[in-house]
Each structure stands twice: as structure tokens, then as C-alpha cells.
Amino acid sequence: MDISHRKVKKLIRVTDSQGNPVSNTEVRLQQIDHKFLFGCGAFDFIPYVMDGDEEHKQITDNWLEIFNYGTLPFYWGQYEPVEGEPKGDMLMKTAQYMKSKGVTVKGHPLCWHTVCADWLMKYDNETILKKQLERIDREVKGFKGVIDMWDVINEVVIMPIFDKYDNAITRICKEKGRVGLIKEVFDRAHADNPDAVLLLNDFNTSINYEILIDDCLNAGVPISAIGIQSHQHQGYWGKEKLEEVLERFSHFGLPIHFTENTLISGDIMPAHIVDLNDWQVDEWPSTPEGEERQAKEIEEMYRALFEHPLVEAITTWDFRDGAWLNAPSGFLRLDNSKKPSFEMLKNLVKNEWWTDISAKTDENGCILVDAFKGEYRITAGTATAEAELIDDTEMTVSLN
Numbered sequence: 001m002d003i004s005h006r007k008v009k010k011l012i013r014v015t016d017s018q019g020n021p022v023s024n025t026e027v028r029l030q031q032i033d034h035k036f037l038f039g040c041g042a043f044d045f046i047p048y049v050m051d052g053d054e055e056h057k058q059i060t061d062n063w064l065e066i067f068n069y070g071t072l073p074f075y076w077g078q079y080e081p082v083e084g085e086p087k088g089d090m091l092m093k094t095a096q097y098m099k100s101k102g103v104t105v106k107g108h109p110l111c112w113h114t115v116c117a118d119w120l121m122k123y124d125n126e127t128i129l130k131k132q133l134e135r136i137d138r139e140v141k142g143f144k145g146v147i148d149m150w151d152v153i154n155e156v157v158i159m160p161i162f163d164k165y166d167n168a169i170t171r172i173c174k175e176k177g178r179v180g181l182i183k184e185v186f187d188r189a190h191a192d193n194p195d196a197v198l199l200l201n202d203f204n205t206s207i208n209y210e211i212l213i214d215d216c217l218n219a220g221v222p223i224s225a226i227g228i229q230s231h232q233h234q235g236y237w238g239k240e241k242l243e244e245v246l247e248r249f250s251h252f253g254l255p256i257h258f259t260e261n262t263l264i265s266g267d268i269m270p271a272h273i274v275d276l277n278d279w280q281v282d283e284w285p286s287t288p289e290g291e292e293r294q295a296k297e298i299e300e301m302y303r304a305l306f307e308h309p310l311v312e313a314i315t316t317w318d319f320r321d322g323a324w325l326n327a328p329s330g331f332l333r334l335d336n337s338k339k340p341s342f343e344m345l346k347n348l349v350k351n352e353w354w355t356d357i358s359a360k361t362d363e364n365g366c367i368l369v370d371a372f373k374g375e376y377r378i379t380a381g382t383a384t385a386e387a388e389l390i391d392d393t394e395m396t397v398s399l400n
Contacts, residue, residue, distance in 0.1 A: 005309050006036065006353070007372050008389050013396040014365045014380065021365025022399065028379045031355045033068055033102055035373035035390055036306070037257075037313035038349050040331075042070025042098060042105070044319060049094045058336055063319055066331075066346045069104045071259075071315055072147070074139060075115035083119045088142060095146045106315075107147045108259075109154035109201065110136050111185045113162050113169040120168035125175050128168045133188045140192035149197040151227060151259065152189050153182055157204040157212060164275075179215045190222045201227030201259050205245050213252055225312065226252065227259040233269040233276055233327060236297040239304055246308050257313040258305060265294035265321075265339060266328035279325060286321055286328035286339070295340040302348060 014022040040063060048056035072091055080086040095105045111132060120128050160173040173181045189198050200223050202209050216223060226249055230237065249256055265286040273279050305311045320330040331342040355371040373390045383399035
């Protein structure tokens with residue numbers, strides 16, 4: 001496994017506050033965050049931040065033991081169930097709390113045909129598009145500096161042919177075309193925050209998604225990263241399929257985010273189910289055998305993705321069992337106890353792929369380090385400094 005691209009080999013010159021070299025001194029390098037985005041759905045933060053719910057404090061404290069990246073829900077129909085009354089304050093407070101804990105926050109999604117606002121249906125298509133773009137203005141500008149990463153539009157491959165129920169976004173996608181609508185929403189989001197990371201996100205990993213991405217890039221759509229969903233309720237993809245998907249989507253040369261990953265620790269959903277939402281069960285228990293399987297599958301998947309140079313982020317969708325579809329898809333059981341998958345992933349993220357080393361400076365105050373890319377605390381005695389290590393160029397760190 002070659003993960004050398006996840007590390008730096010770097011000469012660091014350590015000085016005191018006056019600029020003098022800290023010579024022949026033991027220096028400790030402690031990693032405090034990864035550059036790589038290890039993510040998870042962060043919906044559990046909302047009841048803790050808004051209500052001080054003690055159960056959700058335990059859940060979120062456990063969440064923070066592993067993850068540095070979280071997704072918050074901006075589903076229009078839930079975010080603004082009554083026109084003109086968005087729940088922005090709730091998500092702003094939650095995102096600010098997460099940011100204070102060093103978490104990068106992503107909003108999901110700005111445009112989607114599912115969980116759409118029903119009140120849009122009373123408008124004509126021109127007005128629907130106008131309100132969609134105004135919605136993007138409000139969120140992207142309003143959350144700028146707190147949320148600077150967005151799933152701009154979700155599941156467009158199916159969007160214009162979606163026929164489960166009528167909705168406003170499918171209507172305008174039929175009229176504008178897939179690429180036409182994507183360009184409208186991406187251009188607006190980019191104008192609102194030129195520095196934001198903007199994702200196109202889909203569960204469809206067929207050639208249809210590749211064609212759509214290619215058409216979008218040819219049309220000048222400012223896609224920052226390709227989002228790939230991998231809800232595996234019907235069984236683990238396996239390393240062969242994972243590598244095949246990575247190979248196909250790598251030819252665009254864009255960063256890849258695995259945005260919604262699900263691996264379950266109970267019975268596998270039957271193969272004949274076409275739409276995962278159609279599998280409705282009252283109980284879906286986690287089992288000891290399933291938990292061991294889940295941990296092994298998640299480990300294999302994370303290792304393969306971490307090794308791939310274009311992958312920048314992995315988000316597991318459910319932190320605790322019983323979330324989407326009642327599935328045993330989390331790192332915590334329903335009683336909030338930790339599964340083997342929790343301990344396994346924590347060991348990868350905070351041990352095997354983590355740097356905490358000591359080295360003695362030479363007479364010029366220099367040390368050569370081999371470390372995972374990320375944020376560091378550098379300490380010599382009682383003096384300390386923080387630094388970002390993301391490339392191999394030499395740097396000077398001044399301790400205070």
C-alpha cells in the first residue's frame with residue numbers, strides 16, 4: 001500500500017521568539033488534525049447544540065474522537081417548510097459549534113428533486129428557477145466563512161426522469177436539461193462564494209454519470225470535486241468494483257469525494273429492491289457476525305480510498321444505527337455503544353495514519369520529519385507553536 005502522497009518529508013528550522021535557532025534540543029511534533037477529510041453525517045449535532053440534549057452530547061463527543069468533517073442537512077422541504085421561514089439559525093449555530101471543534105462542514109444539498117419544498121409547486125417554471133437561485137444566494141452567501149463546501153446539486157442523472165411524484169425541481173430540469181440546470185446552480189454558487197468547494201453528487205456510478213460530468217466540464221461548469229455515493233445496503237461493493245469506479249472517474253483529473261458511504265452490520269437488503277427507499281422495516285438489528293463483517297469491509301474500503309491520490313474525502317452517512325431506513329449502518333449501536341467498526345476506524349485515523357514523534361534539532365535548529373499532512377503542534381520544553389504541514393518545502397517555525 002503506497003500512501004506516500006499522504007505524507008510530507010520536510011526540513012523544519014525551529015527558532016525561538018527572537019529568531020535564534022533552537023539547537024540540539026528535543027522537539028515534539030504532535031498532529032492535531034488531518035489534511036484528508038475523514039467525514040460522517042453530522043445530523044446528531046443539531047439536537048445537542050439547539051437543546052443541550054445529553055444523549056446527543058455523548059454521541060457527538062464520540063463522533064469527534066474520529067472525524068474532522070461533517071455534513072449538515074439543507075433539504076429544502078425541511079429547511080424551509082413554510083416559504084420565507086428558513087431554519088437558518090439552527091444550522092448556523094450547529095455549524096459554528098462544529099467549526100469551533102475544528103470540523104470542516106459541508107451543506108447538503110442546495111438543489112435536489114427529493115425532499116423539495118412543496119410550496120414551490122404553485123409557481124411556474126421560470127419562478128421556480130428564480131426562487132432556486134435566490135435560495136442558493138441566501139445559503140452560500142449567508143453561511144460563507146462557516147460553510148464553504150456544498151453539494152450544489154444532487155442526483156441529476158435521474159432528476160428529469162424521476163417519476164415517483166411530481167416536484168418543482170424535476171419540472172425545471174426537464175425544461176432546462178441536466179447540464180442547463182447544473183450550470184445555472186453552479187454558476188450562481190460560484191459567484192456567491194468563489195472560494196467555495198462545489199460538488200456534483202450522484203449515486204449513479206454508470207457511464208451516464210461520466211457523460212454528464214464530461215458535458216458539464218465542456219460547458220464550463222465550475223465543479224470543484226466529483227461526489228460519489230456508495231450506499232451499500234445490498235452488500236459491499238468489494239475492492240474490485242471500488243477500484244473500477246475509481247479508475248473510471250479519475251480520468252477527469254478532479255478531486256473525488258465519497259460523499260455518502262453506507263455499510264451495514266445486519267442482514268443484507270434483498271437484491272431485488274431497486275430503490276433502497278422501498279425497503280421499509282420496523283426493526284433491522286445489528287448482529288455480532290455482521291459487526292465483524294462491517295469492520296472488515298470498512299477497513300478495506302478506507303484503505304483503498306486513502307491510497308488513491310485523487311480521493312480527498314470519505315463520508316460515512318450514518319454515525320449511529322437506525323438512521324436512514326432504520327439500517328444498522330452506524331459506528332454506534334442503538335444503545336450508543338461502540339461497534340468494532342468504530343474502534344477499527346479510530347485506530348486507522350488517529351494511530352496508523354497519525355504522526356506523534358520527537359526529534360533532536362541539529363546545531364542549526366533543524367529537524368527532518370516524515371509526517372502525515374495536516375495541522376501540528378510543535379513543542380520544545382514549554383515553548384510551542386502550531387504549523388500546517390502540507391508539502392515538502394522547507395519551513396521555519398518560531399516557538400513562543
